Amino acid sequence: MIRLLRQLGGDTRTGFTKLGRSSRFLLLALGGVVSVLLRPRLLLNQLYSVGVLSFLIISISGLFVGMVLGLQGYYTLSDFGAEETLGVLVAASLVRELGPVISGLLFAGRAGSALTAEIGLMKATEQLSGMEMMAVDPIKRIISPRFLAGCLSMPLLAALFSAIGIIGGEWVGVGLLGVDAGAYWGQMQAKLDFQNDIVNGFIKSLVFGFVATWIALFEGYDAVPTAEGVSRATTRTVVNSAFSILGIDFILTALMFGDD
Amino acid sequence: MDAQKYPTPHLVSIRNLSFSRGSTKIFDDVSLDIERGKITAIMGPSGTGKTTLLKLIGGQLRPEQGDITVDGQNIPQLSRTKLYQVRKRIGMLFQSGALLTDMNVYDNVAFPLRAHTQLPESMIRTLVLMKLQAVGLRGARGLMPNELSGGMARRVALARAIALDPMMVLYDEPFTGQDPISMGVLAHLIKSLNSTLGLTSIIVSHDVSETSLIADYIYVLADGKIIGHGTPAVIRQSPSTWIQQFMTGAADGPVHFHYPAKNYVDDLLSTGKRY
Ligand SMILES: Nc1ncnc2c1ncn2[C@@H]1O[C@H](COP(=O)(O)OP(=O)(O)OP(=O)(O)O)[C@@H](O)[C@H]1O
Ligand SMILES: [Mg+2]
Numbered sequence: 001m002i003r004l005l006r007q008l009g010g011d012t013r014t015g016f017t018k019l020g021r022s023s024r025f026l027l028l029a030l031g032g033v034v035s036v037l038l039r040p041r042l043l044l045n046q047l048y049s050v051g052v053l054s055f056l057i058i059s060i061s062g063l064f065v066g067m068v069l070g071l072q073g074y075y076t077l078s079d080f081g082a083e084e085t086l087g088v089l090v091a092a093s094l095v096r097e098l099g100p101v102i103s104g105l106l107f108a109g110r111a112g113s114a115l116t117a118e119i120g121l122m123k124a125t126e127q128l129s130g131m132e133m134m135a136v137d138p139i140k141r142i143i144s145p146r147f148l149a150g151c152l153s154m155p156l157l158a159a160l161f162s163a164i165g166i167i168g169g170e171w172v173g174v175g176l177l178g179v180d181a182g183a184y185w186g187q188m189q190a191k192l193d194f195q196n197d198i199v200n201g202f203i204k205s206l207v208f209g210f211v212a213t214w215i216a217l218f219e220g221y222d223a224v225p226t227a228e229g230v231s232r233a234t235t236r237t238v239v240n241s242a243f244s245i246l247g248i249d250f251i252l253t254a255l256m257f258g259d260d
Numbered sequence: 261m262d263a264q265k266y267p268t269p270h271l272v273s274i275r276n277l278s279f280s281r282g283s284t285k286i287f288d289d290v291s292l293d294i295e296r297g298k299i300t301a302i303m304g305p306s307g308t309g310k311t312t313l314l315k316l317i318g319g320q321l322r323p324e325q326g327d328i329t330v331d332g333q334n335i336p337q338l339s340r341t342k343l344y345q346v347r348k349r350i351g352m353l354f355q356s357g358a359l360l361t362d363m364n365v366y367d368n369v370a371f372p373l374r375a376h377t378q379l380p381e382s383m384i385r386t387l388v389l390m391k392l393q394a395v396g397l398r399g400a401r402g403l404m405p406n407e408l409s410g411g412m413a414r415r416v417a418l419a420r421a422i423a424l425d426p427m428m429v430l431y432d433e434p435f436t437g438q439d440p441i442s443m444g445v446l447a448h449l450i451k452s453l454n455s456t457l458g459l460t461s462i463i464v465s466h467d468v469s470e471t472s473l474i475a476d477y478i479y480v481l482a483d484g485k486i487i488g489h490g491t492p493a494v495i496r497q498s499p500s501t502w503i504q505q506f507m508t509g510a511a512d513g514p515v516h517f518h519y520p521a522k523n524y525v526d527d528l529l530s531t532g533k534r535y
Binding site: 121122125126127129130131134135136 | 375
């Protein structure tokens, strides 16, 4: 019993020190953002490897999710004779929820794990120490550009996901199942609210991008500098990002859509 | 060396240094001095803390106790900006090379120049090629770090360490992984860099023969203490059995090659156990 308590206390303590270290890390990374803006080439390189390289997985997943929504939505709505509102259902689900959440999860799996592995390996091979000894701050040089790139990419990727998903829904709903194209697009435009749906979805994707990138970079920077340590850190990135994204999504949804 | 010209007679002075990793004391009240313009070797068996010592001098680790003065500045007490100012004047050759893996040899050597100077690219090119020529790898400038052998990577790292013409270079095991020819060339290079550029060099190594050929002064470290120091000739004549064993590389002596274990024959004969 005492042992259990002691174990619990120890775990809590390591948990809190990790939280402390990661907060400090975040502050340093944010502090470096200004100097990144002065060297846009570092940022562009990272936008490419963090953002552009996730395009394909995001597009394909968005397409399939949209198609499934079209299918499922049609069967449910047609029971009530409300097929024309299919466009609203597909677009609202994507823009409010599925776009930010699924692209956040995919982003953590594709870009986040790659970031952790990259930073962890740089640490394990003493590249970060080497930079420090050359009087170059690795936070400013390596972390901050990646941080900014992650935060900028995620909203764009989520928007891409939703847009392609809406097209996928149209293929299935309008193309295969015979919903009227005018109704699909018209209802969608009439019912979707800019503030409620688009802006809130955008805020979600921004928050998820911030959190997923923070976790990925911190886990890499904090990794035990061995091959095994890096692989563990990569796993932690994916797991922790998934939990954080889903948990934060619930909180944000309750705050945003709670009172109407 | 003209002592009056400088704030301190020694470029690096370490006083009463203590440092631990977990519960093991890596350094226990160690003091040593590195003379300006000389090559000082720090020797000791694997795992005694030679790399740790270089990291303490470079300010990457903080000592528990003691002072580390580099060119009159007490490293553990410097602000970040001041520390970076000092580091710009120190080149460090890491044991693993520590080249940046996402850029080629040329860009690696150019990295500190681009980070800390406003020189035009044409000038940077000249400097990079000069440094690469010095380590014999001018022809390898287009290769990526993963296309280099361990020994080549170390030489590129050396070119990078001297790119900014530092006042001091810290070498962590410069000779491991080098064939006899490049070993000789490298030893000669370290020596000539030291005299022509007026550097101060600290070589950390367990390569006794090569290091004692070029070192002006040697410290021998073991079990967190300095167990002997002096010129190579003095060290070679040392009466200490410990130092004798280290210098001649014998397996028997006060230092044990084997991790503590039970009797070898008994161990082999106890066939019932799985391991
Ligand atoms: N990051 C670390 N965390 C915990 N212990 C460490 C760490 N780095 C080194 N050590 C321990 O510190 C001791 C000294 O390590 P160090 O790398 O300085 O040895 P070394 O003299 O350079 O050895 P070698 O000649 O093999 O390079 C070792 O016993 C090692 O186990
Ligand atoms: Mg070492």
